[in-house]
Amino acid sequence: MDPTECSEFISDMKLYDVTLPIRTGMIAYPGDPGAKVTRRTSIRAGNNSNTSYIEISSHAGTHVDAPFHFENDGIPVDEVPLDLLIGPARLLSLEGKQRIEAEDLRNADLGAHKRLLIKTSNSMLLKRAETSLEYVSLTESGARYVVELGIKLLGIDYLSVEKVKSAGSPVHHTLLGSGMVLIETLDLSEPAPGDYELICLPLRIAGCDGAPARVVLRGPM
Numbered sequence: 001m002d003p004t005e006c007s008e009f010i011s012d013m014k015l016y017d018v019t020l021p022i023r024t025g026m027i028a029y030p031g032d033p034g035a036k037v038t039r040r041t042s043i044r045a046g047n048n049s050n051t052s053y054i055e056i057s058s059h060a061g062t063h064v065d066a067p068f069h070f071e072n073d074g075i076p077v078d079e080v081p082l083d084l085l086i087g088p089a090r091l092l093s094l095e096g097k098q099r100i101e102a103e104d105l106r107n108a109d110l111g112a113h114k115r116l117l118i119k120t121s122n123s124m125l126l127k128r129a130e131t132s133l134e135y136v137s138l139t140e141s142g143a144r145y146v147v148e149l150g151i152k153l154l155g156i157d158y159l160s161v162e163k164v165k166s167a168g169s170p171v172h173h174t175l176l177g178s179g180m181v182l183i184e185t186l187d188l189s190e191p192a193p194g195d196y197e198l199i200c201l202p203l204r205i206a207g208c209d210g211a212p213a214r215v216v217l218r219g220p221m
Contacts, residue, residue, distance in 0.1 A: 014221040019062045027131040064202040065182035069209040089115035089198035102145035115153040122158035123189040143174040155183035
């Protein structure tokens, strides 16, 4: 491809920021402290600069679940390979579904992708100020099928891939136990279903179970 063709190709692509902004009082998983951003110094108050304190859960906002989150011998977030977090991804729409079963995924065109992002009706819940407990999540059959497909990274558009307070957390154990990496609380309201380049960069917190991340999709305008 010559430089002119490359330039035209890039101009046809768009960057979608699918990260939920971190702010005080943002939605959070029940029992999770969420996030608190406090202004420490202020230029308006006569200080030399603006600085802030940030108190945040490792699973606040758009974040990565590393296998260590539910598997004690799983890798922590700082050891997740970059070539897993960056690369081609399929964005699948399952809007209108209440639970994501194996059959829903079996009927979808997933190609040979190893990175799968699922857009559901949850994207509308992200616009609410209060946390909703009635969000779309994977069932155990859905989780097992994702593992069977060989998916290595799975993303969804609300606080958890699993129904809130599920006894024993079987969905998380199935997914993370396979070595899969999860991205939760993605804002997938804008990009249409299709193929994208995923760029997901969680904070590099040594030995941690997860971390907030900035996530971007590059794809058709």
